[in-house]
Amino acid sequence: MADDASHAQLTPAAPKPAHVPDALVYDFDYFKDPGFQTDPHARIAQMHKEAPEVFWTPRQGGHWVALSYEANYDLGRDWETFTSEFVPQAQMQAMRAALPPGAPHIPQPLPINVDPPLHTKYRIPLNGAFSPKAMNLLRDDIRALAKELVANIAPKGCSEFMADVAEPLPVNVFLKMFGLPLERAEAYRALVKEHFESIDFDPKATIIKLQKVAAIMRDTFLERKENPGDDLISRLWQANVDGQPTTLEDMENWGVLLFLAGLDTVMNGIGLGVRHLATDPALQERLRQSPELSQELTEELLRRYTFTVPVRMAAKDTEWHGAPIKARERVLMLLGGADLDSSRFAEPERTDIDREDKVHIAFGTGPHRCVGSHLARIELQIMYEELLAGLPTFRLDPANPPKFHGGNVIGLDTLHIVWDV
Numbered sequence: 001m002a003d004d005a006s007h008a009q010l011t012p013a014a015p016k017p018a019h020v021p022d023a024l025v026y027d028f029d030y031f032k033d034p035g036f037q038t039d040p041h042a043r044i045a046q047m048h049k050e051a052p053e054v055f056w057t058p059r060q061g062g063h064w065v066a067l068s069y070e071a072n073y074d075l076g077r078d079w080e081t082f083t084s085e086f087v088p089q090a091q092m093q094a095m096r097a098a099l100p101p102g103a104p105h106i107p108q109p110l111p112i113n114v115d116p117p118l119h120t121k122y123r124i125p126l127n128g129a130f131s132p133k134a135m136n137l138l139r140d141d142i143r144a145l146a147k148e149l150v151a152n153i154a155p156k157g158c159s160e161f162m163a164d165v166a167e168p169l170p171v172n173v174f175l176k177m178f179g180l181p182l183e184r185a186e187a188y189r190a191l192v193k194e195h196f197e198s199i200d201f202d203p204k205a206t207i208i209k210l211q212k213v214a215a216i217m218r219d220t221f222l223e224r225k226e227n228p229g230d231d232l233i234s235r236l237w238q239a240n241v242d243g244q245p246t247t248l249e250d251m252e253n254w255g256v257l258l259f260l261a262g263l264d265t266v267m268n269g270i271g272l273g274v275r276h277l278a279t280d281p282a283l284q285e286r287l288r289q290s291p292e293l294s295q296e297l298t299e300e301l302l303r304r305y306t307f308t309v310p311v312r313m314a315a316k317d318t319e320w321h322g323a324p325i326k327a328r329e330r331v332l333m334l335l336g337g338a339d340l341d342s343s344r345f346a347e348p349e350r351t352d353i354d355r356e357d358k359v360h361i362a363f364g365t366g367p368h369r370c371v372g373s374h375l376a377r378i379e380l381q382i383m384y385e386e387l388l389a390g391l392p393t394f395r396l397d398p399a400n401p402p403k404f405h406g407g408n409v410i411g412l413d414t415l416h417i418v419w420d421v
């Protein structure tokens, strides 16, 4: 338990349901935990010493958390026990049918918020669009942009790296491949930040947020339907779901998910990786000498600093890795816990690019496993290569320690680094 002073900033504790044994209660607020503000992965490592592999926390409305590798691995795959459909399809259709004529569509992020078999139908068009072959075609553009961003900061001797590089790189890459105008990048990022800042227990608030996201893309969607280009929006218009042509509603359902996933994940991965490198000059030196190791570096940093936190809801009562979970209770997949589990990885807190087995689950498991993983890996790898080639040894700025955030995407708000010029 955190002390009283740090409790002040946590969400109020929900009453413990009678079926939750005292031994499985552990206090953890995944948005506001004080440890997450200073070093989220150190906090996760501490949890491994103190908490059961699946525990219940009273914070954020009260929910379960899967901490161990096995519990997370199984959760992602068992969609029949743990659903991603927080709003069942029948209820979603009824809400849409009740809308007055001309009211905006209620977007549902697809395919992430539905289970198979519907999931598969909405996933198939994305698999082709994000295939390794399609993503490899972006390499030259990504490298040119990474080079340019690093060249801009190199003469300065210091950088707030999130704003200077970690954010603009993936945001530009995604907007270009998706087909959204770059000049609106700032407005898009503001919406994404608002979306991930907190969770809404009121479904109406979530709907309003998602409608704002859909609204900011609608004119581009409609324009691209008439004038297709070489981008994902145009390609998705030409796809079909179950033999039916794509509708504007389908575009908005795909669009809200891709927008939120594409504009917030990679930047946090870059931030966490570069923050590690700034504390490990020997590793920097090794990679400068042997840039061909950048793939191993990327994988080990993804494992060591796994940062997304997906959520499921129990579809039925179940006994899960020792926890008595009841239908409709929420379960957080703390994937960072999975990849720091000593029963899966020897000395998990050691960052070791020579580690033989670094097969992590940073991109999830099961049917929802990340469709953007090939793109993310290419961006991370090229970023590390260009950063290490373009800057001499860099370190954290002692006057400005990194600022972290928790939530469904753990990451950094600011990362000040310095180097000699």
Ligand code: HEM
Pocket (backbone or CB within 6 Å): 076, 084, 110, 111, 112, 113, 123, 126, 174, 257, 258, 261, 262, 265, 266, 269, 307, 308, 310, 311, 335, 362, 363, 364, 365, 367, 368, 369, 370, 371, 372, 373, 375, 376, 377
């Ligand atoms: C390092 C960066 C990234 C990480 C760590 C990551 C992680 C994840 C994880 C863990 C999931 C599974 C969620 C669940 O089980 O509910 C997921 C799903 C997804 N990701 Fe990523 N992601 C990254 C980058 C991206 C990018 C760049 C895109 C697209 C531009 C993307 C698009 C998606 C989509 C569409 C899904 C849903 C797949 C489905 O439901 O079938 N991701 N991601």
